[in-house]
Amino acid sequence: MYRNGILEDEGFPIAKVSDYLADPTAVVWFDLCEPTADELTSISQELGLHPLAVEDAVAEHQRAKVDRYQTHIFVTSYGVKLDEKTGELQADEIDAFVTDRALVTVRRSPGFDIDAVLRRWDEAPRDLTSCGVGFLLYGLLDYVVDTHFEAVESLDTQIENLEDQLFDDNPRDQDMQRRTFELRKSLVVLRRVVLPMREVLNSLLRRDLHVVGGEILPYFHDVYDHVLRATEWTESLRDLVTTILETHLTVRGNRLNVIMKQVTSWAAIIAVPTAVTGFYGQNVPYPGFGKMVGFWASACLMIGISACLFVIFRRKDWL
Amino acid sequence: MYRNGILEDEGFPIAKVSDYLADPTAVVWFDLCEPTADELTSISQELGLHPLAVEDAVAEHQRAKVDRYQTHIFVTSYGVKLDEKTGELQADEIDAFVTDRALVTVRRSPGFDIDAVLRRWDEAPRDLTSCGVGFLLYGLLDYVVDTHFEAVESLDTQIENLEDQLFDDNPRDQDMQRRTFELRKSLVVLRRVVLPMREVLNSLLRRDLHVVGGEILPYFHDVYDHVLRATEWTESLRDLVTTILETHLTVRGNRLNVIMKQVTSWAAIIAVPTAVTGFYGQNVPYPGFGKMVGFWASACLMIGISACLFVIFRRKDWL
Amino acid sequence: MYRNGILEDEGFPIAKVSDYLADPTAVVWFDLCEPTADELTSISQELGLHPLAVEDAVAEHQRAKVDRYQTHIFVTSYGVKLDEKTGELQADEIDAFVTDRALVTVRRSPGFDIDAVLRRWDEAPRDLTSCGVGFLLYGLLDYVVDTHFEAVESLDTQIENLEDQLFDDNPRDQDMQRRTFELRKSLVVLRRVVLPMREVLNSLLRRDLHVVGGEILPYFHDVYDHVLRATEWTESLRDLVTTILETHLTVRGNRLNVIMKQVTSWAAIIAVPTAVTGFYGQNVPYPGFGKMVGFWASACLMIGISACLFVIFRRKDWL
Amino acid sequence: MYRNGILEDEGFPIAKVSDYLADPTAVVWFDLCEPTADELTSISQELGLHPLAVEDAVAEHQRAKVDRYQTHIFVTSYGVKLDEKTGELQADEIDAFVTDRALVTVRRSPGFDIDAVLRRWDEAPRDLTSCGVGFLLYGLLDYVVDTHFEAVESLDTQIENLEDQLFDDNPRDQDMQRRTFELRKSLVVLRRVVLPMREVLNSLLRRDLHVVGGEILPYFHDVYDHVLRATEWTESLRDLVTTILETHLTVRGNRLNVIMKQVTSWAAIIAVPTAVTGFYGQNVPYPGFGKMVGFWASACLMIGISACLFVIFRRKDWL
């Protein structure tokens, strides 16, 4: 329960919610982590939540959205976390029921870091906290969008690392491909999370909602701005990854070309002496057959032609 | 016939429809599976359906849509089923005529599982059933969209399986290509089915229709939300499949590169001794001709050069 | 000339048009195939057509469109025909001047099958024919859109045929490429014809035109629906063709990979015995030189190493 | 100066412009080719042109656009010319200041063929010329759009020529690539010129401008229509070129495949006899060593195996 922006009485039972709501200066925040059906039922009766919204808070595979009901709004969003080691992107859902004086957050897994939201609420300037629930919602969404930003930022760093390896002479292709694949997959997932947030903020701002009005309005505009930036950044990262991938392919193709030229050159340099020895290995009385002069001729031919070829290929820049 | 949400009198003849409609508390549902021309004519006369709508209910290659006529609306949609074995996606059309008090469903093939819709109607909360035809339509569309969701979900699982095989050392390319192709084709078909549903729900919600109003409205909004999610998911699956395909190609190209390097290396290691034996097979008095020292020289050369090459290629990481 | 939906007096001269128009129960349809300048001038004077519309009816490279003039509208559309043998798509332009009581169709080539339109008019339900010119226009556009549908359908069939050949073991690549190319080209042409039709129907429905109003309205909506479906189908066929093409490339690349592995394996199996014979062909007293034991050693080495390699390559699944 | 559509007094000095404007029946057209700063200043003072518009008329890298100022509008557009030999597309800017009674055209280079516009004005029907400046503007834009059309048309012809070479047996790849590249580049340039014209015509028609009203309006609609067509055509040409390019790549890949199979086959057919001769060249008493029977055995083996391989490869369709 928040009173004038100060957290009082942590960890109270659901039954006390209505008591607190009786106090007009108080704003109630209630957090449910992996709630049981009972908990959801009691909180929904306490605050008069719509059964559809409650059902959505339990269902899987939601997307970020805002639903408006008569007495409250229901907001779904996703905080993301990038596992530095595996490079996998994990999205944790957080749902919020927003009534005039209460915010109920429902987390589907303990992965979502609610304490970070709490810290953000505590660190906010005093004069904002008078905005009540709107302020709490702002703090929550601001944190969510910031996780998106952090994900985009560390993906950006990873892409820069990939870039640095692009023109390496001795590449570890297998590793690079695996990381590129992980990156692209993360970008697909991130996009699925970030894109609908635009719509969420947009509809919070567009519809004239009580909680988003007044002094807090520019702050929601600010969050919206962050969402736009995250979206644009994600898109341009997709562009960059494609560019890197295609450049990687052409560079590798190029390297293969160079190798093939070298291999072919050496094959030719070996094939010609072999043909010469074949000639001097014939059981016919060719000039120099069985004589020292034949040996010198053979040796000269072998070395001469090989040297010639070597020089030619060097000139052609094949070796 | 439904009265207050309870299914009474199953399997009545067409002629009784108007009797039931005389009872103001009753809602009539009539199901036609692969109807004959006669059946369609009589039901259309009974309920005053527009000939164009009736024609559409028989015609092939419809798309999901809503047509509004003066006395009724006509809804076309597609339930989908993914054949687990062949991976093929099958779409079954279901058409619905919706008047103020009656719902007529027309199935083009028995593939569409109407019993599942029935179960959904029966399991609905009591207070919704008072919404009459709107509730029946909601149940139908909710089921249809759920089949889309299931299809997207199992396609997602299949894509994850493909992913796991991406970096396998001993791949079965032929099999992977066939499955990728089936997946991509299914996604094309699914998209053709899912995309127009957005428009269907949108136009049901936008136009102020009698049947979609009142308490049932948020439920239709909920279905709309599901449609949006299915659409977005389908799109991001398309992205993922493209990513997998391209990664597959680069991985394979990489593997081919590695093989070519190995092959080339071994070819060189064999070619050089052959050239040496050629030299010592000449019928000219080269140093060591016909003497033991020649043999040792030849043997040393062969083994030495081969060993050298082997070490060089190992260093270059070609072997 | 149509009176109450019945075709009376076929093949009358242009001069009689105004006579017929004097009869308020009559609707005049006039067909011009590859008209001379004179014919166009006289009909345009008879009905007061705008010179720009007349010019457009003669000009080449039009696109499907609707132009609205003060006394009439001018509709351009394209019927398409798919040549089954060459797989080429042929588009035949048909222009129509629509006044309140007259429809003038102008064909640029005899390719457009006007008789099919005639049959459609004759087979229409009686009560529609009272809609006058609107009905005639509907019949015309309905036929045009149906030709689009037929083209899409047969392209779909061709694509399915291509699919069946995708994973064939003994493909005729050249043939497949030629057909894929024809298909893709046809889809580009078809798209250029189908896409603007959406705009045509849309603007016929949007502007409150006299001829498209009343009872005939839902029928135009129906044609619009067909156009939407044809458009969507065309788009998803483009998707499918791309999918097929890319799969074809990966399958072929795969096949090439398999062939390269086999070739390389056989090359190795031949190269080693050759090297052995080279050894035993040297003119130096190697162990077994000129003795039977040398022959057996040579033979054993050749067969042994070859067999070893064969087994190794089989295990690696290269043979 | 035009009076009632007839060109009177060609080549008058700038100073006379205001004299002519005093005559209410006259419409003034003034053409400036590569104007000096002085000329622009005097004409701008004469007609009261906005300094920004004048600046734009001199600046490089404009795009087709319409700017509306208080007393006049400023139109920028580009005529294009396709150099038949090099295949390069050249765009020549033409700017126009349009006041109520005067049209000033400014050409940046003599490349733009102003005489063609003049001819078009002269050939127009008499009754249009009464539309004054609107008519002159129409003639200008009509000509500009026609140059776009001609460019699209000749690009289309070039693409068809490329198509014909696609499945040639003996292709000149280098030449084809150069031409494809030129084509694609021309299409990029053309698109940059054609696309903004849509906006130009659109805004001329949308804003209720004096000069575009009245009888001349449908003619501007007609130009708009041409622009739409040119745009669509350009887009579908881009599609076609991509299709051709990709087909070209698969065809070439195919040809390479065929060549590789042949080469491999011949290599095998030569390698086996070489191995046989190696066997019979050993200095060990193999069966038939130094005897006639050995020769026959060797010859039979060589010819037999080669023939066998030849037949096998023929069957596999590799030769």
Added chain:
Amino acid sequence: MYRNGILEDEGFPIAKVSDYLADPTAVVWFDLCEPTADELTSISQELGLHPLAVEDAVAEHQRAKVDRYQTHIFVTSYGVKLDEKTGELQADEIDAFVTDRALVTVRRSPGFDIDAVLRRWDEAPRDLTSCGVGFLLYGLLDYVVDTHFEAVESLDTQIENLEDQLFDDNPRDQDMQRRTFELRKSLVVLRRVVLPMREVLNSLLRRDLHVVGGEILPYFHDVYDHVLRATEWTESLRDLVTTILETHLTVRGNRLNVIMKQVTSWAAIIAVPTAVTGFYGQNVPYPGFGKMVGFWASACLMIGISACLFVIFRRKDWL
């Protein structure tokens, strides 16, 4: 501080800002480069700036945008500079607080060339300077957009240089790939900077702002026009780079094809004589064994077959 467009009193302390604002004829411009927190706080108190705007002026990873607060607007934009040597594109942020009579610019790094803006202000026509802050803002944005233009222009030049190397006979692929990659990356970055500027100008023009009204309005329209052009140009450069890249790949593929044909031909020309010498090296009494006639036969065969092959390959255009 500007009075009537003339810069008076440069480098005054923050405290004097309010003094100047007391003078109704003066317009205050204040520049902060890498400001400390103190400086920002004092200027924000002096002018009553919103804390969110001040926060944005310090935060990283902004995008170009316009925020409107009650007493002022906040504009973020990016000047770009292309490093000629490395080809890297550097974007420098410049933020601006715009009140009725004051412009505060905040630079995050000294990279942004504020002196160039100053010069632009000084060189502007006198009558514009009466527009006060609007004029200053115009000068700033005009300069920013001009840097975008310069970047696009020099990227264009670089692309033309790439083009010239496309069909070179002796290409430096590695270098070309690196430059293409840099180009594409620069275009991605440039796009991220240029695209949002469209929105910035658009919203400055759309909302009826005090500072953008009056005589200065067409000048802002002009900047908007520049932004549109820069955007379009950037897009078509992306197109061109893709075209170049793909052409580069096909050209290289072609060159590889040619090389492979040559290599294969020479391999065949060497392989056949080797097989012949193998034949004449057998220790069996073949015709001509140990006789002069054998030598001539062998020599003729070798030279003859090689010559034949040479001619054949020449004809096939393989050599």
